[in-house]
Amino acid sequence: MLKTDWRAPRRGRAQEVEAVTGTVVEDVDTGWVGAVVRVEKAGGMQVVHLEDRRGRVKGFPLGPGFLIDGAPVVLTAPTAERRAQVQAAQQAASRTASGSVRVVGQAARVASGSRIWVEGKHDAELVEKVWGDDLRVEGVVVEMLDGVDDLAAAIRDFRPTADRRLGILVDHLVPGTKESRIVAEAEKVSPHARILGHPYVDVWQSVKPARLGLTAWPVIEKGRSWKHGVLEELGYPHSTQADVALGWKKILSTVRSYSDLEPTLLASVEELIDFVTVP
Known part of the structure; x- marks a missing residue:
């Protein structure tokens, strides 16, 4: 047969x-x-x-x-359904991860004098993933701070001006914290520096928990390393700094666009970008 x-x-x-x-x-x-x-x-x-x-x-x-x-x-x-799907895909491709209209055919602008400072590597990587295309078009560089304890002195050393502005993103900026007192003092240094923040213990929390299949981020008790505790609760390796780095990469990989981040972080970063790119 x-x-x-x-x-x-x-x-x-x-x-x-x-x-x-x-x-x-x-x-x-x-x-x-x-x-x-x-x-x-x-x-x-x-x-x-x-x-x-x-x-x-x-x-x-x-x-x-x-x-x-x-x-x-x-x-x-x-x-009609298939046409709508194609149109939606084309519209998505015309937008950056931040939701801005993608600029096609324009090389990255030579870095301007203005800067955005963030507290750590993870903050910088998150900003780059979502706003990197926009920042390159504007020629704005994101730099990492080694903590904010000497923030006022760092601003004085930078010497911001109307044409060389400074935006600063601070973690865990809520009333009554050490960070809020440091920022209150640093804000007096220059009108050409703007300091904004988010209320989260770590920038990880600005990723919507639903992206990780959670209804909320785990609550970690005081005295326990927050990042190590979160990774343990998520079932990820958590013993070493290498584990923390790998865990963050997994979390960051779930972020596709601005819609995967909490509005409080979005508002602060967008305002800082607007501030440092004013003509």
Whole structure:
């Protein structure tokens, strides 16, 4: 008994594929290769228009007679749902992770004199992942502070001006804390430095817990290392600094865009970027 479909064409049987914008196909009869730019009715029939790599556009009857990656297909008119999916994907691709309109074809600007300071490596990596594209366009560099204990002195050393501004993001900036007292003193140094923060013990908490499958971040008792405790509660290795670094990479990998971060952090970072990029 024959176990194969001996009547099947050499390239296989044609599969139906919706002719959505951007799909690259080849017309079997003419060898024309192009991306779908539109489907329309013309002369009582549906026509698919294909644009080749030189920008030339040619129309073909919608239906059989096309190849995708060498496999035969029957092109069908795209449904409204599929068109909406493609449009949403195109819109997403035109935005940066921060939600800004992506600037295409512009090289990173030479670094300006303005700076944004953050408290540590993890803060810097998170800002880079979400706002990096925007900051490169503006020519703003993010630098790490080694803590904020000498923040006022650091601002004096930087000597910010109207054309060389300084934005500073501080962790755990809530009333009554050591950080709030340090910031209150540092704010007196210069009107060209702006200090904002977030209420979280660590910038990790600014990632929405739902991204990790949680309803809330674990509560770690005083006297216990917060990061090590969180990693233990999450079931991650937590004994060494290497474990902490790996755990943060796992957390950071769940962040896709600004929508995965808490609004309090978003507001502070956006305001700092606006402050240091004022013409």
